[in-house]
């Protein structure tokens with residue numbers, strides 16, 4: 180599928196280096212100020228409808244994960260005081276289809292594998308080159324949340340993630356991000372604990388809108404998805420990138436999220 184069938188290139192001329200400049204600048208400002216940039220109506224309705232059908236069709240392959248983890252997506256550390264962010268227990272529920280399960284012909288795969296999109300996103304991040312995540316499962320994954328499912332506050336293991344809102348739940352399922360809570364040199368555990376305990380001063384809430392492409396800087400910004408409600412599930416495609424080549428997730432995260440490891444080890 181070509182890019183013009185996937186993306187609304189009139190509104191978002193990402194394929195034209197001259198015309199995309201203002202878009203890049205606007206998204207970069209949003210990302211810098213709020214740790215999230217939203218491009219509403221990025222994917223064209225026909226492609227989006229096909230992606231929603233694909234999410235439904237692939238759902239039987241999804242791995243259901245119900246985790247009890249710290250915001251760092253690892254096991255809570257029992258040697259720390261219970262209020263320490265690394266000691267906290269938080270529950271998340273999600274069903275995930277991995278990159279290697281998404282058919283080669285799926286439109287969402289064409290979007291993820293588009294070099295034009297990669298260049299556009301590199302521009303937004305202000306880096307000369309961006310790399311697709313080396314995680315063979317998590318590079319592109321389809322994430323479905325059903326009634327009662329939520330994703331607790333967490334940091335990602337990649338610099339940033341691009342999510343595409345594919346199909347809206349009946350209610351709930353909003354994305355919230357607490358901007359730049361930690362840095363690469365400073366874990367800022369007090370600030371992390373404050374967000375976990377309800378401080379909303381740095382929180383941006385993004386309501387679910389199918390077709391929106393959203394970039395968020397998840398390695399340093401805490402983020403979560405509020406509880407999904409109602410009969411219709413929430414479908415999102417997560418397109419992961421990193422500023423360094425070869426970035427992969429831990430085996431612990433792969434087992435939790437996909438129930439297996441490359442090479443076939445199952446949880």
Ligand SMILES: O=C(O)CCC(=O)C(=O)O
Pocket residue numbers: 322330335340342354397402403404415417
């Ligand atoms: O489903 C979403 O909107 C966000 C997913 C998320 O938090 C993540 O991939 O880290």
